[in-house]
Amino acid sequence: MFKFILMVFLTTIGANAKTVTFGADEVSVSIRYVKSESSSETVPTFMRFPRAIARVDNASMFSVKAASANGIQPDYREIEVRPRVSEGSQKIEVLLNDGTIIRLKLNITANTEAPVSYDFEPRRTHEATKSSNAQNQGQIADLSVMRAILEGESPAGFSKKNLSLMVSCSGNGPNARLVHVLENNQFKIFQIEILNESSKKSFLIKEENVVLKTRDLSRSPLIHVRSNVLAPSGKGSSKTVMTVLSDPSANINRMRICDLGDQIEVLENKPKTQK
The missing domain is CATH 2.60.40 (Immunoglobulin-like)
Structure with a gap:
């Protein structure tokens, strides 16, 4: 159990994790081609989605599987993506279990600074959250100014x-x-x-x-x-x-x-x- 917790912790708080918003348009992301020091496989890039994944189509250049840790039940909202070749790109489609189709272009790169993981969010949800946060910050600023005025400052x-x-x-x-x-x-x-x-x-x-x-x-x-x-x-x-x-x-x-x-x-x- 400790190993499972440790792996998820490291992959989710990595310094080069990235949030990606998706809509009807194709989204381009980078997939690292970096050899693992402990095996012959390449290092995985993790992708997390808001709902469980039903299917991934047209991903022949990549090894794709549900994220899991040492036999523990896989999380079908997260996948591990490993490139099979050292360069190139491919357009894929990710079908979520609610029918949402996310169109991605996966670009293979040797850049070790490319994101370790991606968190995918619907564009509307992301924009609504940003708007709500901005509004809350504005209300706090308004209250601070009003308090100062009422205190005679x-x-x-x-x-x-x-x-x-x-x-x-x-x-x-x-x-x-x-x-x-x-x-x-x-x-x-x-x-x-x-x-x-x-x-x-x-x-x-x-x-x-x-x-x-x-x-x-x-x-x-x-x-x-x-x-x-x-x-x-x-x-x-x-x-x-x-x-x-x-x-x-x-x-x-x-x-x-x-x-x-x-x-x-x-x-x-x-x-x-x-x-």
Whole structure:
């Protein structure tokens, strides 16, 4: 058992292993022609596939067999490929048990630096994984910048404008004023002061209803409100700050942040109980 584990470990973490994506087009790979020091055979190149292999066609220039170790059950998702001749190339087809056909061109090479093993992945799966990883990294970056802004820091590389620009709000609700804009080539951040000037009404800010139109449809804005409830003027906290982080295409004139009945809701004041 130890020998089996050791062999698989060495073949899967080799420094010259390579991931190959496949689709409808032919894929070209290099197969080493290197004599083994312990036998007359050539050193194998390993190929791993996402599903078990049903058949390999037109591979007369190569010795192809399922990967195994000292009589242990073969893994039909992995094959060992050894060239029978020292040079040349051949087009082969690998049929997986789900009907997928992978077209390969195997090029024999004496280059000892050629990959020891290949991991084959469907192109769509590979691209989806890359896209997901990039999106996750982008979200982490967004959160880091937002955290710095909320902690009162000025991240390096940002330009900052101090403003006092009224923001359009529909209905008889709070007023809003753009006070800061921070920007670089990846982010645009708005800080908006929202003020309740009513002496009788309380308001609830529903940031989940904020509308922001940008060119980057794959990127959702981050929105933070210091306090969602605005008390009547002179009777508590009647002012708050909304911070909106988006991409550089964002424009305050294309935002809806304080429309009564949408992003702003009137809170019913509880009647005073008589003693």
